[in-house]
Amino acid sequence: MSTTHGATTQGARARARVEVTAAIKDEARRQLAADGAAKLSLRAVARELGMASSALYRYFPSRDDLLTALIIDAYDSLGEAAEAAHARAAGEAPAQQWIAVCEAVRGWAVAHPHEYALIYGSPVPGYFAPATTVPAAARVGYVLIGIVRDAYRGKGVAQWKLSAEVEPEAARLAGELAPDLPPAVAAVLVAAWAQLFGLVSFEVFGQFNKVVEDRESFFRHAAAQLAHHVGLVSPQPTGTGSASRAGS
Amino acid sequence: MSTTHGATTQGARARARVEVTAAIKDEARRQLAADGAAKLSLRAVARELGMASSALYRYFPSRDDLLTALIIDAYDSLGEAAEAAHARAAGEAPAQQWIAVCEAVRGWAVAHPHEYALIYGSPVPGYFAPATTVPAAARVGYVLIGIVRDAYRGKGVAQWKLSAEVEPEAARLAGELAPDLPPAVAAVLVAAWAQLFGLVSFEVFGQFNKVVEDRESFFRHAAAQLAHHVGLVSPQPTGTGSASRAGS
DNA sequence: CCCAAAGCAAGAGCGGTGCTCTCGTTTTTG
């Protein structure tokens, strides 16, 4: 019964392989959520799946490779959450879209703290994350770029003057990430991208303990500031103004 | 020879203890810098120090306790770097002081990436950092608060309007951190604090790979933006304007 | 169709880890 009547892809062996691979990753994700990356053990995963630990090496050649797979999946999961939030806020004003995506990132991080730590905490495998993770890591960034680019195409965004020092780097960034955006906007956009994850990391990693109490409101406020900062005007969503400048 | 002629503190045993404790931490820090926190091994530390691994448990009851000690030391080291930079920039304008402290934080982080990962990456011991680390962790924040407070006392800083949602939290933050600062300033200050470490973390953890090339200039630009954002006017330091608003 | 080749599961085993317990020895202290 080899190559039966035009089945989807391959024989039973190949399908079993993807199933076992998925089961391993699922169980690993369970242990990750329960005890953190440091405690994740190949032997424990194999034990829970009822297989010999050595058999597991047929699917992942090392513990770091399993971790890397989980990292990529986490990037994708976070990226999907961000893209879904963006799609949900499609009709709203750019600043509202920005805030929605930021809140989706935060929500995902709070819901999956250990997976978040895996990708935005200390990179566990080796010293650097493998290059394979780069495309998956960029998804959130692309969503944010898209919002600002659309807003810019629509009506133009605020501008910032650049110092002579950063001007070349800003021009390079704009050329590489969003050629239709002015260099100054590209520079603040990249900075805002990093700053967003600073806010999320501080909350998830407990740095806001005993400092910020109402973290949800605080984050929304900070995200609105960030939106304003990248040039998206804040639209007074529900009658409560947010982060608009006033004299001292 | 108990309680001899008024020696400094205690007998030879107590002094030996602090020396051995320091030697353990030094060797642990060496291994940390070499291979990262995940590879740090009590047995390897003991081996390098020529003592039995079990003897080491007289000084640190567990691996996590050693890590915690290293975490506190790292916070202190970073805090000292920030305070030193602040002191060095004492005479300059507030925005320059802010930028100097930010650059000191970044400089320390890139010089000690594994120690930085220990404190601002995923918290390795347990799930949260122990409460003992909180005071040491706050030092950088206090420096930043001090700069803004001094600037505010001097001439007043820019203001932001707050949404009704964050207003209580902002008032609480101001009351707790800097009673002489308006709530809106306290809120953006705390956000800027987190955002600063977002920028540093992205650089140290490799998130800027293949994205930002001239990281030093980019960081200085972002730090200047942050200074502007918390209300410190940028003083056109060397004739090159930075991050001052202009219409679109 | 059949048989070699490749993929797979299981077991044993190596060196390493964190941590505990016990047992002599040394230092401090009442």
Added chain:
DNA sequence: CAAAAACGAGAGCACCGCTCTTGCTTTGGG
């Protein structure tokens, strides 16, 4: 000076990542 506390070393337990070898099953080409 003797009791108590602190110390160092060794043996040992349970666990870890990873490798190697041994049988078995699925696959694919002649």
